[in-house]
Amino acid sequence: MTSQAYQDRYEQLLAQDMYSLNTAEKEGALLPVIQALHQHHKLHSPAYSRLVQHYRDQPDTIEDVPFLAVRLFKLFSLSSISDDDVFRVLQSSGTTSQTPAKVILDRITSARQSKALVKIMQNFIGKQRLPLLVIDAPSVLKNKALSARAAGIQGMAFFGRQTVYALNDDMTLNTDALNSFQKLYADQPVLVFGFTFMVWTCFLEALKAQKLSLSLPHGALIHSGGWKKLTDKQVDNPTFKREVTRLTGIPRVHNFYGMAEQVGTVFVECEQGHLHVPEMADILIRDPYSLAVCENKTQGLIQVISSIPTSYPGFSLLTEDVGRVLGQDDCSCGRSGKYFEVLGRLPKTEVRGCSDTQVSV
Amino acid sequence: MTNQEKLTQAFCDALGIGPDQVKDDLQYNTIKEWDSTAHMVLISELENTFDVMLDTDDIIDMSSVAKAKEILAKYDVSF
Ligand SMILES: [Zn+2]
Numbered sequence: 134m135t136s137q138a139y140q141d142r143y144e145q146l147l148a149q150d151m152y153s154l155n156t157a158e159k160e161g162a163l164l165p166v167i168q169a170l171h172q173h174h175k176l177h178s179p180a181y182s183r184l185v186q187h188y189r190d191q192p193d194t195i196e197d198v199p200f201l202a203v204r205l206f207k208l209f210s211l212s213s214i215s216d217d218d219v220f221r222v223l224q225s226s227g228t229t230s231q232t233p234a235k236v237i238l239d240r241i242t243s244a245r246q247s248k249a250l251v252k253i254m255q256n257f258i259g260k261q262r263l264p265l266l267v268i269d270a271p272s273v274l275k276n277k278a279l280s281a282r283a284a285g286i287q288g289m290a291f292f293g294r295q296t297v298y299a300l301n302d303d304m305t306l307n308t309d310a311l312n313s314f315q316k317l318y319a320d321q322p323v324l325v326f327g328f329t330f331m332v333w334t335c336f337l338e339a340l341k342a343q344k345l346s347l348s349l350p351h352g353a354l355i356h357s358g359g360w361k362k363l364t365d366k367q368v369d370n371p372t373f374k375r376e377v378t379r380l381t382g383i384p385r386v387h388n389f390y391g392m393a394e395q396v397g398t399v400f401v402e403c404e405q406g407h408l409h410v411p412e413m414a415d416i417l418i419r420d421p422y423s424l425a426v427c428e429n430k431t432q433g434l435i436q437v438i439s440s441i442p443t444s445y446p447g448f449s450l451l452t453e454d455v456g457r458v459l460g461q462d463d464c465s466c467g468r469s470g471k472y473f474e475v476l477g478r479l480p481k482t483e484v485r486g487c488s489d490t491q492v493s494v
Numbered sequence: 495m496t497n498q499e500k501l502t503q504a505f506c507d508a509l510g511i512g513p514d515q516v517k518d519d520l521q522y523n524t525i526k527e528w529d530s531t532a533h534m535v536l537i538s539e540l541e542n543t544f545d546v547m548l549d550t551d552d553i554i555d556m557s558s559v560a561k562a563k564e565i566l567a568k569y570d571v572s573f
Binding site: 244248251254255260261262274291293294296 | 522523524530531534538547548549550551553554557
């Protein structure tokens, strides 16, 4: 059972605009929810309870909140629910060479994930549903084990009115589907969603190779999954955006950062190119050696804190990603709270994107 | 057909379930037929049946048959 105190506070948090509180106010709203989650998992997850046994009873600040290495979710199946309540198990990686993380979800955690994703995204793309072009193959949803990729698409599908898949099952361009999508919707707002690396490789490079281009001048592209493989190809965010606009006419591009272990908790790139922290989550940057919290603008490991999960003890995770906080409460896009950038992955850790991108080159 | 009958029909067509299963307390994700993929089919079925345009808030709030009625009521569909 989820504690009522947690549930009430979480609902309050989610009822607000996601980017209206300043950093101090936001900590006041978020901390009680995180404290309740800490108590909840101590009570329901023996593994979590053991891991934090030397911690004080209750964190007094967000910085004090204990964190687990994200790697633990690859090694162990950490759960705070009984087996009967398992609704689905999310796998963060589909390939055999990598160890997939297993995230145990019950119905209510899964529902919270969908709602949070929608609330956060609404701030960038509005409440209305639009024709949706998914840069993937329809078969991605057919796998029985839910991959992070499928979960991402299912989440974004809530924003779709007519959903069209841009790729065939062999990951080649479905030019007929693209042509008819363009013909129907060139003059109106549309959404395009895909994983960063697949958008580049299976969509933009494929368009270029076939000397094709699209015209979706009222479109917005949302993409996620990490830059690692594109950095290897010397493709940075400005290059990515430029090519999107050149080949598809789409003027608005929003990247988002989020862990497969915390689906729904997403950090979306604003018009200024900054990743913003919504009120139901937080980001801390920690020195990789001392694990002390770094000052703004200093690089370190990214810790992600989410108010969502009650079915598994993954509400505070130390990632293997390197980033830095750029500022707080003063982004010129008008959103309050912290904003940050992701700079890459910690060297020498097992390479793994945030999503299990199928294509490798 | 009454709106209640139309609603029941929309649920049956979208989810592939029998009319006897469409009770007010039937909840999203509690039967395998009403998963997130079927949910989107249901949404467009309801939109077509009642000639309304549902937004993303409506979709995430539509967690049961009773909730579906509540949401449709906002668009002047009465039950
Ligand atoms: Zn901003």
